[in-house]
Structure formats: structure tokens, C-alpha cells
Amino acid sequence: MISASCLPAPSVFSCRAPLLRMENLGVRFGPQWAxxxxxxxxxxxxxxxxxxxxxxxxxxxxxxxxGLVPPAEGRIVQHRPDLRIGYxxxxxxxxxxxxxxxxxxxxxxxxxxxxxxxxxxxxQRRAVREALETLQAAHLARKQLGLLSGxxxxxxxxxxxLLRDPEMLLLDEPSASIDRRGTEELQTFLQDLHQTLGxxxxxxxxxxxxxxxLADRVGCLNQSFCGVGPPQEILSEPFLAxxxxxxxxxxxxxxxxxxx
Amino acid sequence: MNLSELxxxxxxxxALASALLLGPACALLGVxxxxxxxxFFSDALAHSAFTGVALAFLIQERTGWxxxxxxxxxxxxxxxxxxxxxxxxxxxLGADSVIAVAFTGSVxxxxxxxxxxxxxxxxxxLLFGSIYANGPEELARQAGLALLVGGLxxxxxxxxxxxxxxxxxxxxxxxxxxxxxxxxxxxxxxTVVVSLKMLGALLLSALIVIPASAARMAxxxxxxxxxxxxxxxxxxxxxxxxxxxxxxxxxGPCIVLANxxxxxxxxxxxxxxxxxx
Numbered sequence: 001m002i003s004a005s006c007l008p009a010p011s012v013f014s015c016r017a018p019l020l021r022m023e024n025l026g027v028r029f030g031p032q033w034a035x036x037x038x039x040x041x042x043x044x045x046x047x048x049x050x051x052x053x054x055x056x057x058x059x060x061x062x063x064x065x066x067g068l069v070p071p072a073e074g075r076i077v078q079h080r081p082d083l084r085i086g087y088x089x090x091x092x093x094x095x096x097x098x099x100x101x102x103x104x105x106x107x108x109x110x111x112x113x114x115x116x117x118x119x120x121x122x123x124q125r126r127a128v129r130e131a132l133e134t135l136q137a138a139h140l141a142r143k144q145l146g147l148l149s150g151x152x153x154x155x156x157x158x159x160x161x162l163l164r165d166p167e168m169l170l171l172d173e174p175s176a177s178i179d180r181r182g183t184e185e186l187q188t189f190l191q192d193l194h195q196t197l198g199x200x201x202x203x204x205x206x207x208x209x210x211x212x213x214l215a216d217r218v219g220c221l222n223q224s225f226c227g228v229g230p231p232q233e234i235l236s237e238p239f240l241a242x243x244x245x246x247x248x249x250x251x252x253x254x255x256x257x258x259x260x
Numbered sequence: 261m262n263l264s265e266l267x268x269x270x271x272x273x274x275a276l277a278s279a280l281l282l283g284p285a286c287a288l289l290g291v292x293x294x295x296x297x298x299x300f301f302s303d304a305l306a307h308s309a310f311t312g313v314a315l316a317f318l319i320q321e322r323t324g325w326x327x328x329x330x331x332x333x334x335x336x337x338x339x340x341x342x343x344x345x346x347x348x349x350x351x352x353l354g355a356d357s358v359i360a361v362a363f364t365g366s367v368x369x370x371x372x373x374x375x376x377x378x379x380x381x382x383x384x385x386l387l388f389g390s391i392y393a394n395g396p397e398e399l400a401r402q403a404g405l406a407l408l409v410g411g412l413x414x415x416x417x418x419x420x421x422x423x424x425x426x427x428x429x430x431x432x433x434x435x436x437x438x439x440x441x442x443x444x445x446x447x448x449x450x451t452v453v454v455s456l457k458m459l460g461a462l463l464l465s466a467l468i469v470i471p472a473s474a475a476r477m478a479x480x481x482x483x484x485x486x487x488x489x490x491x492x493x494x495x496x497x498x499x500x501x502x503x504x505x506x507x508x509x510x511x512g513p514c515i516v517l518a519n520x521x522x523x524x525x526x527x528x529x530x531x532x533x534x535x536x537x
Contacts, residue, residue: 066432068431068432087429087432089426089428089429089432092425092426092428092429094425094426097476098295098425099475099476099479099480099481099482099484099485100421100425100481100482101480101481101482104481104482104483105425108418108421108422108425109422109429109433116417116418116421117414117417117483117486144480144481160429
């Protein structure tokens with residue numbers, strides 16, 4: 001393991017308590033370890049990305065934070081037990097003919113929608129409209145969910161997560177199935193959300209361009225924890241080689257890598 | 261005998277009341293059955309009643325114990341559902357193959373047992389039922405079933421819809437995956453038990469699957485699908501009963517064809533709306 005995994009918190013966060021603390025976190029599926037040895041703090045206002053190859057444990061880490069998979073060793077400590085976490089999964093494999101409008105889908109995600117029958121009552125409709133307007137997607141309200149483009153769908157998923165008023169937003173591969181222009185738009189509105197709402201954002205991605213331009217900190221995974229630090233440090237040969245393999249890493253990514 | 265004369269008979273009024281109770285309940289159940297891709301699965305559960313009924317007679321003949329066929333139908337349909345789920349998870353067989361094996365196997369086993377027990381004539385009744393075999397007691401049971409199905413599905417609507425749309429999103433909101441399927445299997449089994457005598461396995465499957473499929477085809481919003489499925493669940497069975505009385509035709513097949521007519525009309529309406537007609 002490279003020593004940067006134990007980097008101290010950036011100075012801007014150091015006077016505050018972390019939202020989450022992972023201590024020697026390990027997750028196992030049967031005999032197979034999906035993830036091991038993760039020591040990490042997530043700070044309020046963090047914009048943290050996780051990178052690593054397929055099967056590196058990125059999604060597992062998000063699911064562990066959500067409490068969907070239990071740690072096999074170590075632990076995750078929340079600063080407050082009632083920490084509100086929003087989750088944006090990878091593009092859902094939806095049946096395009098599923099009869100559900102964007103507005104109905106968003107109402108489905110509201111906390112107080114126990115009596116949901118597809119309808120969107122006045123108070124909820126306002127919340128839904130506001131969430132869509134925040135993401136400049138108000139025009140999508142009446143569209144059928146299964147017919148949205150990749151970028152539109154990603155916005156709707158983020159709007160759904162925002163409706164639950166999260167303090168921390170987790171995104172799993174937010175740029176998967178979005179074209180370059182869509183990814184740039186995604187980057188812009190995630191930055192806006194981070195700045196205007198002060199939201200803590202944690203995302204996993206294969207898109208190192210997005211990670212490079214969006215994240216304040218980057219965590220590097222390959223079933224074990226390779227390191228965490230600023231993008232210019234982690235998106236460099238030693239860390240990428242540790243995550244993706246020494247032979248592949250330098251040739252694989254089509255932008256000039258920062259060198260440590 | 262004209263229609264107004266027919267309505268003066270209790271059996272006709274009971275048949276219509278039965279159609280109006282079971283039709284919407286089955287249609288509501290069908291909304292989630294079809295959205296979850298469980299139409300064939302529910303069909304197999306309905307037809308498992310062949311073996312369920314035969315088991316009751318077999319137990320009675322071999323042990324002398326009088327067992328209510330409703331109990332054996334309910335238990336056998338749950339055993340079959342559990343067996344199908346186990347096979348789907350533990351073997352390389354596709355879900356459709358497992359269901360086909362369970363479906364045909366339980367009908368064949370039931371038919372053999374019923375024949376061996378000398379009750380071959382029952383098979384027609386198990387397939388098509390007899391909606392005129394209703395009395396106040398049956399209607400009370402059907403009203404109870406309609407309340408159970410309506411109450412459980414409406415109160416769990418949000419959880420069911422989210423789990424149907426995306427198990428991952430539902431899980432992230434604390435809704436366990438697989439829970440919705442268990443609820444639907446229990447409700448289908450209860451529906452089979454209560455309505456088999458009146459509807460038969462074939463008609464029961466039609467009432468669950470066709471109105472919801474028609475509504476799904478025609479609608480792009482969930483609320484519209486729900487409303488249209490319920491409308492089909494009221495109109496098709498009621499018009500099937502009326503048509504069968506007026507035209508002196510078998511009631512079960514009339515109800516199935518009325519459902520299919522509803523589906524065709526929904527399809528035509530949808531084609532007209534998107535400019536294909």
C-alpha cells in the first residue's frame with residue numbers, strides 16, 4: 001500500500017468532525033474479499049471520487065456506506081446516526097415501456113409519500129418541481145421515465161436523491177452511458193450543487209477526465225486501498241499503476257497524467 | 261328468456277356481484293404481476309390448483325380425514341412457488357423453463373390423481389369454474405378477498421412500485437428486495453383459493469393478466485395504468501356475464517373474450533394516439 005492512504009485531512013476540513021469514518025473496513029462476499037483495509041474520513045463539503053478497475057470494490061464501498069452490505073472487518077462510524085445520505089445508482093436497466101412519468105418517479109422517492117398512487121399532490125408537486133428546476137430539468141416532468149436520454153435520466157436520478165434532503169450524495173458511475181457533452185453538463189451541475197447547497201459529494205467513476213476536473217480528493221482502490229489525496233497526486237503513475245497495473249496505467253488514459 | 265327476466269334470479273345477481281368483486285381485485289393484483297414480469301408465474305400458480313384439489317381428495321380417501329380443498333390448494337401453491345424460486349436461483353434453467361415445467365407438471369399430476377380418484381368430470385370445472393355456483397357465503401369470502409388485495413396493495417403501493425422499478429433504489433431506501441414477490445405470491449395464492457370454484461384456473465389467469473396488460477400498453481403514467489386496469493377489471497367481467505346471459509353462451513369464455521376485446525380497444529386507442537392507426 002502506498003503511504004498516501006493515510007494522508008491527513010485537507011486543512012480546510014481539519015477543524016470539523018468527519019461525516020463518516022472508515023476504520024480498516026473490509027467487505028467479503030463468501031470467501032472472496034471485495035474490499036479490504038480502507039481507512040478513510042469523509043468530511044463535510046468533501047468532493048471525493050473513487051477510481052479503480054472493474055471489480056476494485058468501488059460500488060461495494062458505496063453500498064457499505066449506505067449500510068447495504070455489512071463490514072466483514074473494521075467499521076464505518078457516522079458522525080451522527082441520522083446522517084441523511086442520497087444515492088444515485090448506475091443507470092437503471094429500466095423497461096422503456098414501464099408506465100411511469102418523471103414526476104411520478106420523483107414523488108415515489110419523497111419521504112412522506114406513503115399514500116403514493118402515482119398521483120402527485122400539491123405540496124409534493126412543488127418539491128418535485130423545485131428539484132427538477134434545480135437541475136434545469138423542469139421540462140421533463142411529464143415525460144415517460146423509460147424514454148429519457150442517458151443525460152436526462154442521470155439528472156432525474158440526482159433530483160430524486162435531492163428530494164430526500166441529503167447531507168451527502170453518493171453517485172455510482174454518474175457519467176456511464178452519457179456522451180462527452182452530457183458529462184460536461186453533469187460536471188457543471190454537480191459543481192453547482194456542491195457550491196450552492198454545500199453538499200458533500202462522493203462518486204465512483206472510470207472517467208478520469210471527470211475525476212480530474214471535478215474532485216477535490218481522489219481515493220484509489222483495487223480491492224485494497226491504494227491511496228487518497230488531491231487529484232494531481234493520485235492521478236499519477238505510481239497510484240494508477242497500483243490500481244490498474246504497471247503495464248496498463250500509463251497508456252490507458254488519454255490525457256497528460258500529473259506526475260508526482 | 262330476456263335479460264330483465266334473468267336478473268330476477270339470484271344466481272344471475274350473484275354472478276354479476278362476483279364479477280364486480282373479483283374483477284377489480286384481480287386487475288389490481290395484475291398491475292404488479294405484469295410490471296414484475298410474473299404473468300406466466302401467476303398462471304402456473306393458478307393451475308397448480310389441479311394438484312392442490314386432488315391432494316385434498318387423496319388425503320380423504322387414504323386417511324379418512326376430511327380436508328378442505330382450500331387448505332391444500334393454498335399450501336400446494338405456496339410450495340410450488342417456493343420450489344420454482346429455488347430452482348430459478350440454484351439451477352441453470354431459465355425462469356420461463358422452470359415455470360413451464362411446474363405449470364405442466366402440476367396440471368398433469370393433478371389430472372392423473374383426479375382421474376385415479378374417479379372424479380374426471382371435475383377437470384372442466386377446475387379449468388373454467390362456474391360463476392353461477394355462488395351463494396351469500398361465497399360472496400362474503402370474495403368481498404373479504406377484494407378488501408385484502410385492495411388494502412394490502414394500496415397501503416404498500418409506494419414500496420411495491422419502487423421495488424418493482426429498481427430493487428437497488430428500493431434497497432437504498434430500506435425496502436428489502438424480494439419482499440414484494442412474497443407479498444404477490446401470497447395474494448395470488450389467496451385469490452386462487454377463494455375464486456377457483458367460480459372462475460377456474462384459466463379465467464383467473466385472464467382476469468389477473470389481461471386488464472393490467474391492456475392498461476400497460478395504453479398508458480405512459482402509472483396513475484393512468486392503475487385507473488385503466490381497474491376500469492377493465494370492472495367492465496370486462498361484468499360485460500362477459502351480461503353477454504353470456506343474453507347470448508346463452510358459457511360465461512367463463514365470454515369473460516375472457518370480453519377482456520381480450522378490452523385489450524384490443526386499448527391497443528387501438530394507443531395506436532390512434534401515436535398516429536399509427
